[in-house]
Amino acid sequence: MRSTQARGETDMNTSTAPLLSARHLTLRRRGVAVLDDVSIELPTGSTLALIGESGAGKSTFAFAAMGLLRPPEVVLEGELMVSGTDIVRASERELQALRGPRMGLVFQDAAAALNPCFTVLQHLSEPLRRHKGLDKAACRARSIALLDSVGIADPQARLAAYPHELSGGMQQRVMIAIALACEPELLIADEPTSALDVTIQAQIMTLILERVRALGASAIFVLHDLALAAQVADRVAVMYAGQIVEEGPAAQVLQEPQHPYTQGLRASAIEFGAERLMPIPGVVPALSAMPGGCRFAARCERASAQCAERPPRVTRGDISIACWHA
Ligand SMILES: Nc1ncnc2c1ncn2[C@@H]1O[C@H](COP(=O)(O)OP(=O)(O)OP(=O)(O)O)[C@@H](O)[C@H]1O
Ligand SMILES: [Mg+2]
Structure with missing residues (x-):
């Protein structure tokens, strides 16, 4: 996997501990x-796709994971370690020290995430000033370099632009530059291309991956897409x-999915490619009426009486599956 030395700094957490680890995380x-007993590990320097x-x-x-959902809005149980800090128990002050320098978020809809009253320079300067202590001139120089790194032509001229003066693809590039401004160890990108034209989706995904690798992040x-997940994620x-x-490993989950739900996702993707949509029958149960056992049972061909009991997540080789019949 990619070397963490690319960061050019020593980090006590990089040796063995995963960069992010959710253990039995429940969010009510x-x-x-809404999240029920979620356990996920992200080894340092690797990429994970979350699909569904x-x-x-x-x-x-x-x-x-960004510490943006907090009590009293939600109730959190379990543990969510990011870069050595438990997000569930961290104070707002600790979270602020993590966001920016240690983790960055790219939202689905750049137009909604960017502040319409701030220029590109103002957006980029805020984290640079706050976390890196850069002065005005240094912010400007660094902002130009950042815009250049995300493929924005004539970056100097773009600094004074407001979000509405940029195309959707360019707004998304600016947001990527903001998320990566302080060279975080972790980037979370929430459907970073689904608001964009198909023609630039691949460009933006490639860009994010390149930047993440360049930072050793x-x-x-x-x-949503299993095939795209296999292209970009370990x-x-x-x-x-x-x-x-x-x-499990991306290629294995894509090629030989074990869980009936993943198999359904894959089948619908393949049939869709052949222009015959094969959706998984049925719908996700309402959160307020979630069955106590396997939540997929009502839509599953293999469901049996046993599925009234929640299947434990069992590890087989490099894959883990929560299904009585996998
Ligand atoms: N602010 C909110 N208040 C109440 N319920 C919410 C809120 N945001 C999301 N939900 C509910 O929480 C559940 C999870 O939503 P979430 O947005 O995390 O799903 P998602 O997997 O990201 O979906 P999508 O692929 O559509 O983005 C859904 O049932 C949703 O209706
Ligand atoms: Mg979503």
Whole structure:
């Protein structure tokens, strides 16, 4: 895997401990578990794709990992270690010290995430001043370099632009530059290309991956698409209704999925490629009416009486699956 030495700094956490590790993380909103006993590990210098249908809880996980979902809005249980800090128990002050220098977030919709009243320079300067202590001239120079690094032509001229003066693809590039401004160890990108034209989606994904590798950083990509996940991620975690149902090396999960839900995702992707959409029948149960056993059972061809009991996540070789019938 990629060398962490590319960061050019020593880090006590890089040797053995994973950069991010969620252990039995549960997040409740008004009594309902939106994330239910989620365990995920992200080794330092690696990339993980979190995939699943709309409403699975992927963005909720991404926001929780950034420390953006906190009591009293939600109730958090379990542990979520990022770079040696437990996000569940950290103070707002500790979280602020993590966001920016240690972790960055790229949102799905750059137009909504950027402040319409701030120029590109103001957006980029804020983290540079706050976390790196750069003065005005240094912020300007660094901002130009950052824009250049994300493929924005004539970066000097773009500094004075407001978000609405930029195309969607350019806004997304600016947001990537902001997220990476302080050279974080962890980048979380929540469907970073789904608001963009198909033609530039691949460019932006490639760009993010290049930048992450150049920094020796680790990344979590939230994605819908299993095939795209296999292209950009070392490992894939499949989320269904707030639970991780399968996790393993990306190629293996794509080519030989074990969980019936992942198999359904793969089948629908393949049939879609052949222009015959094969959706997984049924819908995700409402969070307020989630069954106590396997949450996928109602849609699963292999469901049996045993599925009324929650399947434990069992590790087989390099893959872990939560299914009685995998
Ligand atoms: N602010 C909120 N208040 C109440 N419920 C919410 C809120 N945001 C999300 N939810 C619910 O939490 C669950 C998980 O949503 P989340 O946005 O994390 O899913 P997702 O996997 O990111 O979906 P998508 O692929 O559509 O982005 C959904 O049932 C959603 O309706
Ligand atoms: Mg989402």
